[in-house]
Each structure stands twice: as C-alpha cells, then as structure tokens.
Amino acid sequence: MMSILNNLPKFLVLLCLIGCSPENETPVDEDDSMTSEVSTNPSLITAERIINADDEPQNWLSHGRTYSEQRFSPLDQINDDNVSKLGLAWYYDIPIRRGMEATSIVIDGRMYTTSGWSIVYAIDAKSGEELWVYDPEVPRAWGRYACCDVVNRGVAAWGNMVYVGTIDGRLIAIDAATGEESWSVSTIDRSKPYTITGAPRVVNGKVIIGNGGAEYGVRGYVTAYDAVNGEQLWRFYTVPGNPADGFEDDTQEMAAETWNGQWWLAGGGGTPWDAMAYDPELNLLYIGVGNGSPWDRDKRSPGGGDNLFLSSIVALNPDTGKYVWHYQTTPGDTWDFTATQSIILADIEIEGSQRKVLMQAPKNGYFYVLDRKTGKLISADNYVPVTWSTGVDIASGRPIEAEGARYPDPEQPFLQFPGPFGGHNWHPMSYSPQTGLAYVSAQELPFIYGKDINYKYSPGEWNLAIDFSLSATPDDPAAAKQVDELIKGRLLAWDPVTNKRVFAIEHPGPWNGGILSTAGNLIFQGNIKGEFVAYRADNGDQLWSMQSQTGVVAGPVSYAIDGEQYVSVTVGWGTIYGLVVEKRPPVSRVLTFKLNGDESLPGVVQAALVIPAPKASSASAEQIADGRQQFHQRCFMCHADGAKAGLLPDLRAAASRDVPEAWNEIVLNGALSASGMPGFSSVLTPEKVEDIRQYVIERARVATAE
Numbered sequence: 103m104m105s106i107l108n109n110l111p112k113f114l115v116l117l118c119l120i121g122c123s124p125e126n127e128t129p130v131d132e133d134d135s136m137t138s139e140v141s142t143n144p145s146l147i148t149a150e151r152i153i154n155a156d157d158e159p160q161n162w163l164s165h166g167r168t169y170s171e172q173r174f175s176p177l178d179q180i181n182d183d184n185v186s187k188l189g190l191a192w193y194y195d196i197p198i199r200r201g202m203e204a205t206s207i208v209i210d211g212r213m214y215t216t217s218g219w220s221i222v223y224a225i226d227a228k229s230g231e232e233l234w235v236y237d238p239e240v241p242r243a244w245g246r247y248a249c250c251d252v253v254n255r256g257v258a259a260w261g262n263m264v265y266v267g268t269i270d271g272r273l274i275a276i277d278a279a280t281g282e283e284s285w286s287v288s289t290i291d292r293s294k295p296y297t298i299t300g301a302p303r304v305v306n307g308k309v310i311i312g313n314g315g316a317e318y319g320v321r322g323y324v325t326a327y328d329a330v331n332g333e334q335l336w337r338f339y340t341v342p343g344n345p346a347d348g349f350e351d352d353t354q355e356m357a358a359e360t361w362n363g364q365w366w367l368a369g370g371g372g373t374p375w376d377a378m379a380y381d382p383e384l385n386l387l388y389i390g391v392g393n394g395s396p397w398d399r400d401k402r403s404p405g406g407g408d409n410l411f412l413s414s415i416v417a418l419n420p421d422t423g424k425y426v427w428h429y430q431t432t433p434g435d436t437w438d439f440t441a442t443q444s445i446i447l448a449d450i451e452i453e454g455s456q457r458k459v460l461m462q463a464p465k466n467g468y469f470y471v472l473d474r475k476t477g478k479l480i481s482a483d484n485y486v487p488v489t490w491s492t493g494v495d496i497a498s499g500r501p502i503e504a505e506g507a508r509y510p511d512p513e514q515p516f517l518q519f520p521g522p523f524g525g526h527n528w529h530p531m532s533y534s535p536q537t538g539l540a541y542v543s544a545q546e547l548p549f550i551y552g553k554d555i556n557y558k559y560s561p562g563e564w565n566l567a568i569d570f571s572l573s574a575t576p577d578d579p580a581a582a583k584q585v586d587e588l589i590k591g592r593l594l595a596w597d598p599v600t601n602k603r604v605f606a607i608e609h610p611g612p613w614n615g616g617i618l619s620t621a622g623n624l625i626f627q628g629n630i631k632g633e634f635v636a637y638r639a640d641n642g643d644q645l646w647s648m649q650s651q652t653g654v655v656a657g658p659v660s661y662a663i664d665g666e667q668y669v670s671v672t673v674g675w676g677t678i679y680g681l682v683v684e685k686r687p688p689v690s691r692v693l694t695f696k697l698n699g700d701e702s703l704p705g706v707v708q709a710a711l712v713i714p715a716p717k718a719s720s721a722s723a724e725q726i727a728d729g730r731q732q733f734h735q736r737c738f739m740c741h742a743d744g745a746k747a748g749l750l751p752d753l754r755a756a757a758s759r760d761v762p763e764a765w766n767e768i769v770l771n772g773a774l775s776a777s778g779m780p781g782f783s784s785v786l787t788p789e790k791v792e793d794i795r796q797y798v799i800e801r802a803r804v805a806t807a808e
C-alpha cells in the first residue's frame with residue numbers, strides 16, 4: 103500500500119511530462135467546474151491534479167493555487183458586475199491571538215488552514231463547521247526565536263495528507279480525513295534557533311520545506327522529505343558551511359569563494375522562509391533565499407564579497423536538490439533584503455517573443471523579470487522609491503549602489519528606502535493572465551542603517567550588528583509626525599512587460615494584505631485598517647468592502663461548492679508589524695464570502711488599557727537614553743517601537759506597577775520564559791535592565807500625561 107502511494111505521483115508526473123490532456127484525468131467532473139460537493143472522504147492529491155489545477159478551478163490545491171503560484175482564480179461567478187452583492191457566508195473563530203498569515207487550501211469542499219503556533223484547522227468550506235483541529239503543541243518558549251511573531255503561512259496537501267511546518271522546526275504529516283498525526287520529523291538541529299513559518303510545497307512526491315532564523319544566527323537550507331513516510335531525501339544549503347568540515351558539493355565550494363572571514367560562526371543566514379514555485383515542464387524548483395546573518399556584511403564577511411546565495415532566487419532540480427542556476431538580487435546584502443517574497447511564473451510576450459518568465463518584487467524595491475530557464479535577467483525597475491541604489495545594470499544583473507548606502511562609518515548612519523520591512527514583504531503577490539498585471543502589496547517605510555559598535559555574536563540571541571535605536575520613532579511628537587508622513591502603503595498594479603505602474607490604490611498605511619485576482623475582473627485585498635476590499639482588476643476601481651474588525655494581512659483564496667463561488671481570507675492581528683508598530687483588536691478568524699451571503703460578525707468590545715501613573719523616579723537623562731538604546735536592541739521586536747505596545751503586554755503598565763525585583767525576575771532570570779518571554783542574563787547586566795525599566799517608566803509618564 104505504502105509503495106503504491108509512494109510511486110503513484112511519480113508515475114503520474116511521468117505521464118504528464120509525456121503530455122497531460124484533460125481526457126486522461128478523472129478526479130472531477132470536467133463538464134462543470136462548479137460541481138464540487140463537500141466530501142466526507144478527502145480525495146487523493148496527486149502531481150497530476152496540481153499540475154492541471156486549472157481543470158478544477160473549484161479547488162485551491164496548493165499554496166499559490168497552481169505550481170506557478172499566480173494566485174489567480176479562473177472562477178468568475180463573482181465578478182465586477184455583481185460583487186456589490188457579496189456578503190459573509192460564514193466565519194470561523196480561532197482562539198489563538200497571534201498573527202494570521204495563512205493562505206487556506208480547499209480540496210473538494212474541505213478547507214485546511216493554520217494559525218499562530220502552527221495549529222492546523224480542517225473546516226467544512228461550505229458551512230464553516232469545524233471538522234478537526236491539530237495542535238502540534240509547540241513549546242511556547244521557542245517563540246523567542248521567532249523574529250516576526252509565531253506565525254504560519256499554511257499547509258500543503260498530497261496523497262491523503264496535509265503537511266505543516268512548525269515554529270519549532272518540525273515537519274508533520276496529518277491524515278486529511280481524521281486530523282491524526284501520520285509522521286513527524288525534526289528538520290533542524292534543535293540546539294539552534296531555527297523556526298518554520300512558511301508553507302511546505304510538494305513536488306514529485308517530495309515535501310519541500312525551508313526555515314527562518316537568520317536574525318539569530320543560523321545557516322539556511324531547504325530539505326525534501328518523502329511525502330509518504332517522512333524520510334529525508336535531500337538538503338540544499340543556501341550558504342556555505344565551514345570549509346574545514348568539507349563542502350557538501352561543488353556548488354557550496356563555488357559559493358564559499360564569495361565569502362570572507364569566519365562567516366560560519368554566526369551561520370551566515372540565507373534562510374529560505376517563504377517563497378517557492380515549480381515549473382513541471384522544466385522540472386525546476388525555485389526557492390527565494392533570505393538575508394545575511396548578521397545583517398551588517400562588515401561583521402559577517404569582513405573584506406566584502408557577494409555572499410552567495412543570500413538574497414537570491416535559486417533554481418534546483420527537485421528530484422536531487424542539485425543547483426541549476428541562481429540570480430542574486432542584492433549581492434553582499436547588508437540591509438536585510440530578503441528575496442523570499444512571492445515567486446510567480448508566467449508565460450508572457452516580451453518584445454514580440456513568448457518568454458517563460460519568473461517575477462519577483464523582493465524587499466529591495468526592484469521588480470525583477472527573469473528568464474526562468476536560464477536565470478538571466480530580462481528587466482528590473484524600482485516599484486517603490488529606492489535610495490540604496492540608482493538602478494540595475496541589465497547586462498551584469500547587478501544593482502548600482504548609492505554612495506554611503508553600506509553605512510561604513512559608525513558616525514554616518516544612512517537613511518534609506520526601503521528598509522528591512524521591504525518595499526514588499528511576504529504578503530502574497532498575484533498575477534492575472536487576464537489583465538497581464540502583477541498586483542503587489544507595496545509600501546514605503548524608511549529606515550536608518552548604522553553600525554552597532556558594541557556588536558558581539560551571542561549564540562541564540564538577536565544578532566544583527568546594526569543599531570536599531572536609530573530608527574525608533576523620535577520621542578519628540580513633531581519629529582515623530584514628520585517620520586509618519588514618509589510612511590505609505592498601496593496596492594500596486596504593475597505591468598511586467600513595460601515595467602510600469604498601471605495604477606495604485608493608496609492605503610491608510612503600510613502592511614496591507616496579500617492579493618487574489620480572479621477571472622471575474624476582480625482583485626481582493628485586506629488592509630491594515632481591517633477592511634477586506636474588492637477592486638476592478640483592470641483599473642482598480644473599488645467595488646465592495648467589508649470591515650473585518652481587525653487587520654488583514656494574509657492572501658485570500660477562491661473556490662466553489664455546489665455551483666456557488668466563495669472568497670475566503672484569514673484575518674487577525676499580530677505579525678512583526680503588529681508586534682512593533684500598530685495595535686489592532688486581537689481577533690483571529692477565517693472569513694468566507696459568497697453572493698448574497700447574510701451572516702454577520704458579532705460585535706467586538708476592546709478593553710481600554712489603563713497605564714497606572716508611574717511613581718516619581720530619580721533616573722538620570724543618561725540612564726534613560728541608555729535604556730532607550732538597549733530597549734531598541736533587545737525588546738522592541740516583541741514590545742513595540744517606543745514601548746507603545748502592539749500585540750504583547752504593554753511594558754509601560756508593568757514598569758509603573760511592578761517593583762524592580764519583579765522586573766528583574768522576568769527580564770533577567772526568565773520567570774516567564776515558558777510563555778515566550780526570554781530571560782536576558784546572558785546579554786544584559788542588572789544595570790542595563792534597570793536602565794531599560796527607567797526608559798519604560800519615562801514612556802509611561804509621557805503616555806499618562808497625554
């Protein structure tokens with residue numbers, strides 16, 4: 103039984119390579135794409151089904167719907183004529199109040215989605231009724247290694263299983279019918295601060311999963327596991343290891359030529375934590391590689407170097423994990439410019455010839471179009487303002503760097519667009535073959551890069567080697583307002599042929615949702631203010647919206663059951679922006695819409711936070727200034743810029759209320775480490791911790807005086 107299941111997908115792929123035609127598939131009724139009924143017994147997912155996903159548009163079989171990851175639904179029952187009649191069909195409450203980034207998968211009427219702490223939910227996609235919940239019981243203390251909240255971006259499906267990567271580095275196969283665990287493997291060395299937030303993909307019977315952790319000091323890789331039994335089949339490292347240990351292969355040796363110093367001590371980074379795509383015809387798997395560890399290249403690879411494969415798109419043979427080609431978007435990354443953003447494959451006509459392209463709008467601000475067979479750059483233009491570079495040289499494929507952008511002088515920090523939040527982050531991009539446009543959740547968020555002159559690698563801690571306090575919101579309200587005015591967010595419609603913006607919809611702020619485009623001439627996107635909106639795909643006119651009561655960042659999906667089309671999105675607040683900058687009601691849900699849906703959301707009551715007036719304190723200005731600096735190196739990523747509090751506890755309340763001993767128990771000795779609040783005794787002295795407390799008390803004083 104096992105071996106038949108194991109071999110079936112490979113056999114089907116072979117069949118498809120010879121020539122897949124709709125006649126030789128049987129999973130659904132070909133005559134009517136909308137006839138899927140809610141199934142009690144999930145049907146098998148095969149290579150053939152995902153390769154021919156367009157033959158069953160009622161389903162959303164894999165992360166980006168198709169292997170090309172276009173996030174375009176061919177369904178058009180909901181369209182630009184009738185979308186104003188869209189209403190809520192059902193909602194499903196999720197009790198986990200952490201960021202919601204998942205793209206749901208829908209197979210024959212059953213939806214599989216995830217929440218924070220890598221919990222998987224199976225839901226009847228027609229009624230919203232819960233079928234089962236699988237909780238991998240991630241130890242909450244592991245949350246300290248999650249740079250950007252304990253989020254998860256969804257599952258993959260194959261055979262009769264769904265697969266989830268957990269925040270503590272496991273890959274788990276779950277029986278799609280029952281929610282029972284089938285197998286579980288650890289994908290990491292458990293002494294290292296790795297995390298998994300990305301959705302697995304399954305190609306030729308192999309479950310492919312990457313990892314995160316470059317902010318803490320790790321070496322990135324992707325691994326393939328046998329979908330049936332979890333056996334490890336291959337691993338591709340995205341940065342080279344210590345040459346003294348011997349290179350895994352020639353590719354690693356070639357990559358090592360581009361590094362200097364003892365980069366392996368802090369891992370080097372390059373964690374491939376999100377995007378992948380697959381071209382079945384070329385049999386190439388594309389992975390997006392993350393930033394360097396630490397961020398400052400001078401500290402990572404003294405003397406320079408491109409540091410392959412940081413910030414690159416790498417094409418691999420999915421059967422062997424062997425390198426085929428790479429394109430590096432940001433050679434010698436020193437800005438956290440990941441190339442892990444959505445990778446989309448499309449066949450488009452450029453200058454009169456049909457090209458097989460790959461598109462990406464990574465953090466660095468350029469929209470890239472590559473030939474996906476060779477990796478050769480076709481075009482690159484900035485889709486947001488870019489100050490670190492003046493353009494990309496098409497012949498060499500390299501960016502032209504701006505003077506000073508590498509912030510060489512500790513006395514001369516560099517104010518830059520984009521910063522580490524990126525011109526576009528993980529929020530899924532979509533491409534509509536109907537309009538020929540790519541839709542990007544774009545943003546303008548400046549950042550001041552400067553060296554952390556006290557940087558020293560500390561294992562398992564935040565290791566960036568840059569001074570984050572330079573970019574903290576200024577304490578002076580007028581200066582803070584000026585910075586605020588620079589910050590923007592928009593839905594951008596981009597033509598990958600002409601490299602031009604076709605239209606843009608300005609949002610009230612950055613960090614808006616992923617995008618779905620449909621054959622109904624629609625695009626759907628949620629935004630930071632919690633609206634979920636439908637626009638015309640060809641000109642961006644707003645046609646419909648609904649208030650979700652929280653923030654929306656995930657990518658929506660569309661599917662059909664019993665002749666009715668649905669649009670669904672996971673909503674909820676948290677994620678890195680929710681921890682660091684903005685506050686929203688902590689509500690987590692799946693919202694699903696259909697024409698004439700008449701369900702409504704229950705009202706929300708948000709308790710106002712009371713910060714007690716702090717007691718008088720005799721802290722000196724130097725002490726508060728040092729506390730500010732320390733806070734923005736060690737605490738802000740969970741407790742918010744300026745200690746304003748996003749999703750996690752408001753430290754201003756704790757600092758005003760608690761005595762120093764209680765503060766030290768938590769901050770130095772790790773009294774709350776089991777719930778994800780790390781102890782800092784290995785990197786902070788009691789004096790520094792007291793400085794932080796005094797800074798937070800001062801912030802509480804300002805807040806209570808306002």
Ligand code: HEC
Nearest residue numbers: 245246736737740750751756768769774777778779782794
């Ligand atoms: C990786 C994320 C993370 C980082 C970094 C972090 N914290 Fe926390 N912190 C938490 C979480 C999660 C909680 C809530 C724990 C709980 O619910 O028991 C918390 C709670 C606390 C509390 C208790 C708050 C209360 O209301 O009782 C204090 C005090 C605190 N943190 C201080 C700090 C300081 C100071 C720093 C920097 C030196 C810091 N934290 C860095 C995640 C973090």
